[in-house]
Amino acid sequence: MSEPRLIEVRRNVLKQNDVIARALRDQFHAAGVFVVSLVSSPGSGKTTFLEKTLTQLQPRYRVAALVGDLATENDAVRLARSKAPVKQITTGTLCHLEAAMVQNALQDWDLHQLDFLFIENVGNLVCPSSYDLGENLRLVLMSVTEGEDKPQKYPTIFNSADVAVITKNELSGAVEFDWDAARKSIESVRPGMRIFRLSAKTGEGMSEYLDFLSRQLAEQRAVVHS
Amino acid sequence: MHELSIAMGIVEAAMDEARQRNVQVSAVHLRLGALSGVVKDALLFSYEVACQDTPLEGSRLLIEEIPVMVFCPQCKEKRVLESVQLFSCPECASPTGEVLQGKELEVYALEVEE
Numbered sequence: 001m002s003e004p005r006l007i008e009v010r011r012n013v014l015k016q017n018d019v020i021a022r023a024l025r026d027q028f029h030a031a032g033v034f035v036v037s038l039v040s041s042p043g044s045g046k047t048t049f050l051e052k053t054l055t056q057l058q059p060r061y062r063v064a065a066l067v068g069d070l071a072t073e074n075d076a077v078r079l080a081r082s083k084a085p086v087k088q089i090t091t092g093t094l095c096h097l098e099a100a101m102v103q104n105a106l107q108d109w110d111l112h113q114l115d116f117l118f119i120e121n122v123g124n125l126v127c128p129s130s131y132d133l134g135e136n137l138r139l140v141l142m143s144v145t146e147g148e149d150k151p152q153k154y155p156t157i158f159n160s161a162d163v164a165v166i167t168k169n170e171l172s173g174a175v176e177f178d179w180d181a182a183r184k185s186i187e188s189v190r191p192g193m194r195i196f197r198l199s200a201k202t203g204e205g206m207s208e209y210l211d212f213l214s215r216q217l218a219e220q221r222a223v224v225h226s
Numbered sequence: 227m228h229e230l231s232i233a234m235g236i237v238e239a240a241m242d243e244a245r246q247r248n249v250q251v252s253a254v255h256l257r258l259g260a261l262s263g264v265v266k267d268a269l270l271f272s273y274e275v276a277c278q279d280t281p282l283e284g285s286r287l288l289i290e291e292i293p294v295m296v297f298c299p300q301c302k303e304k305r306v307l308e309s310v311q312l313f314s315c316p317e318c319a320s321p322t323g324e325v326l327q328g329k330e331l332e333v334y335a336l337e338v339e340e
Contacts, residue, residue: 004252004253004337004338004339005337005338005339006255006335006336006337006338007243007247007249007335007336007338008334008335009239009240009243009333009334009335009336010332010333010334010335011239011243011332011333012331012332013232013235013236013239013256013331013332013333014232014235014331016235094228094231095227095228096228126227126228126263127227127228127263129263130228130232130262130263130264130331152311155261155310155311156261156262156263156310157263159261159310159313159323159325160261160263187321188311188312188313188314189310189311189312189313190313190323191313191314191321191322191323192321192323193323
């Protein structure tokens with residue numbers, strides 16, 4: 001047998017996902033829909049937060065959601081109470097969503113009929129960071145009960161996200177949440193990151209965040225039409 | 227733990243390249259960024275599993291870890307971060323989020339036998 005030799009190939013392992021994500025992004029752009037994905041650990045309050053988001057945006061906007069979960073359709077059932085179109089993506093044993101799953105789930109939806117599409121990823125702060133879903137904005141959620149140093153424990157996901165949302169603020173007194181420490185932790189892994197601190201339960205801080213989304217949509221449409 | 231599906235992607239990419247060149251792969255060289263979201267040890271373990279019953283069975287995965295490089299707006303220089311927990315310039319301590327390198331997940335080269 002001859003000596004082994006080295007050949008350069010340079011192949012991006014996630015190329016297939018990235019190609020689909022790019023196609024999705026183009027499709028979203030053409031349809032004028034603003035797509036927001038949500039990542040967090042399990043139990044951070046993603047579903048309640050999303051339910052309130054859908055309900056409160058609905059009077060002004062056409063909204064819909066895709067919900068990724070390992071098993072059960074409980075989250076989709078909860079979100080359906082908002083009366084917005086909701087579809088569950090059950091991933092089985094897979095710990096994250098991939099662009100192809102989003103593409104499949106959207107096949108029979110007319111994106112032109114939507115202003116906002118929300119994609120709730122599987123509750124996991126590690127794996128979803130590697131996969132682009134074609135979203136315009138990635139929100140990372142962390143609840144006040146999780147500990148202020150979560151961003152430094154999971155820097156990759158915080159670094160891959162655009163906006164941080166601190167949830168369950170109504171509990172911050174009970175758990176002695178240190179807001180400055182949390183903000184420093186976020187700043188250290190993602191300098192300048194936009195942070196919202198809110199309570200989906202009481203509604204505190206929600207309007208500031210919803211106004212932010214409205215502005216994002218308006219900006220995206222201004223770009224499309226210019 | 228998504229390293230198994232990543233490992234399967236690596237094996238697939240390597241097999242594809244090997245088929246095109248009609249060669250046998252003995253090792254795969256991978257560039258792995260500190261911000262790729264993939265854990266090296268879990269990937270090494272998953273690689274063996276992913277290679278089973280494929281032409282790559284018995285091949286080695288050689289991982290080159292790529293640190294995060296950012297652009298410091300203060301120094302106007304490229305800087306390598308010591309840790310992904312601290313996105314600030316190691317020289318002047320200015321915060322910076324402008325990532326130039328560190329997200330790689332790339333099959334860079336193959337060691338092959340004809």
